[in-house]
Amino acid sequence: MLVLGIESSCDETAAAVVKDGAELLSNVIASQIHVHSKYGGIVPEIASRKHMEAIVPVILQALDDAGVKLDDIDGIAVTRGPGLVGSLLVGLSMAKALAFARGIPFVGVNHLEGHVAAIFLTDRPPVFPFIALVVSGGHTNVYLVRDFQDFTILGQTRDDAAGEAFDKAAKLLNIGYPGGVVIDRMAKRGDTRRIAFPRAMKDSPDFSFSGVKTSLLTILKKQGRPFTEEEMPHVVASYQEAIVDVLVEKTLSAAQKADVSRVVVCGGVAANSRLREKFFDEGGQRCFDVFFPPMVLCTDNAAMIAVVGEHLLKKGQRGSLDLNAVSRWPLDKMSG
Ligand code: KG4
Ligand code: ZN
Numbered sequence: 001m002l003v004l005g006i007e008s009s010c011d012e013t014a015a016a017v018v019k020d021g022a023e024l025l026s027n028v029i030a031s032q033i034h035v036h037s038k039y040g041g042i043v044p045e046i047a048s049r050k051h052m053e054a055i056v057p058v059i060l061q062a063l064d065d066a067g068v069k070l071d072d073i074d075g076i077a078v079t080r081g082p083g084l085v086g087s088l089l090v091g092l093s094m095a096k097a098l099a100f101a102r103g104i105p106f107v108g109v110n111h112l113e114g115h116v117a118a119i120f121l122t123d124r125p126p127v128f129p130f131i132a133l134v135v136s137g138g139h140t141n142v143y144l145v146r147d148f149q150d151f152t153i154l155g156q157t158r159d160d161a162a163g164e165a166f167d168k169a170a171k172l173l174n175i176g177y178p179g180g181v182v183i184d185r186m187a188k189r190g191d192t193r194r195i196a197f198p199r200a201m202k203d204s205p206d207f208s209f210s211g212v213k214t215s216l217l218t219i220l221k222k223q224g225r226p227f228t229e230e231e232m233p234h235v236v237a238s239y240q241e242a243i244v245d246v247l248v249e250k251t252l253s254a255a256q257k258a259d260v261s262r263v264v265v266c267g268g269v270a271a272n273s274r275l276r277e278k279f280f281d282e283g284g285q286r287c288f289d290v291f292f293p294p295m296v297l298c299t300d301n302a303a304m305i306a307v308v309g310e311h312l313l314k315k316g317q318r319g320s321l322d323l324n325a326v327s328r329w330p331l332d333k334m335s336g
Pocket of ligand 2: 111136267299
């Protein structure tokens with residue numbers, strides 16, 4: 001089965017063709033980062049407009065790269081939520097238009113389930129059940145995953161997402177956007193123990209990242225000057241370490257409690273090199289089997305959406321032309 005995936009929930013316009021839910025034939029991603037970077041974050045109005053400009057060329061490129069025509073496509077999978085509604089509507093409307101015009105079945109896919117499903121595009125996919133940490137700019141959730149569409153939430157952030165904590169810190173430090181990428185790169189030259197940032201909610205399965213950001217702001221205010229070029233790598237390395245520590249520890253404890261040995265880490269922050277290193281180290285020592293998608297499938301893409309779409313279409317699920325976009329869509333309430 002050939003599925004065309006379409007993703008436009010945030011600031012990436014993406015399309016991909018996936019064969020049989022496992023083989024990546026093409027994966028096209030048009031990023032708007034350069035447009036939003038001067039604002040230090042995503043401007044929703046601009047995002048929707050940029051999606052409209054990019055969506056047709058991105059889909060045509062995905063078909064071309066895969067060496068297929070629209071008539072070869074057996075089904076269309078599109079992100080329905082969660083995300084920015086104005087952005088989601090661009091992809092969703094395009095999927096509906098293509099489906100209607102060519103008589104191709106389509107389904108709406110949960111973006112978070114897509115992030116988890118990216119792991120099935122690897123050479124060594126895990127079997128169910130597994131624990132999944134979905135960690136991105138909007139979410140930090142730990143799930144027990146028994147099957148597609150069968151998610152039980154075990155822990156979640158009470159305030160900021162981990163990616164948001166990276167992005168907000170980079171904005172405070174004035175070092176660029178998106179923060180996670182910049183901090184990851186700069187932290188390689190820093191000492192992780194230079195500043196003892198707080199590790200919040202130690203005894204809870206839930207996360208909180210607003211404290212670590214506030215603590216950075218307090219330090220900046222107290223010293224009354226920006227960090228020097230010499231200090232900066234140590235600051236971001238210590239900051240990153242605090243976030244990574246908590247993500248690794250809480251996810252592995254959840255897995256231990258649930259008595260599940262496989263742990264999948266996905267979402268934009270899963271591209272973080274220190275997070276990958278620490279999960280493999282700690283997870284290995286504690287006899288967990290840790291799985292990460294390749295970098296390009298960690299951040300937003302449409303291939304992951306196509307994988308879920310294949311599964312839903314095979315089960316006979318079909319989207320109707322009045323399907324709406326949803327800004328919130330918790331994964332453990334998939335019937336929404
Ligand atoms: O999954 P994603 O592309 O979009 C959302 O669904 O949110 O994730 C974007 C987030 C941003 O907060 C970005 O700073 C973070 O992922 N990110 C990273 C890295 N690459 C992207 N965070 C830490 N280290 C990275 N290398
Ligand atoms: Zn995402």
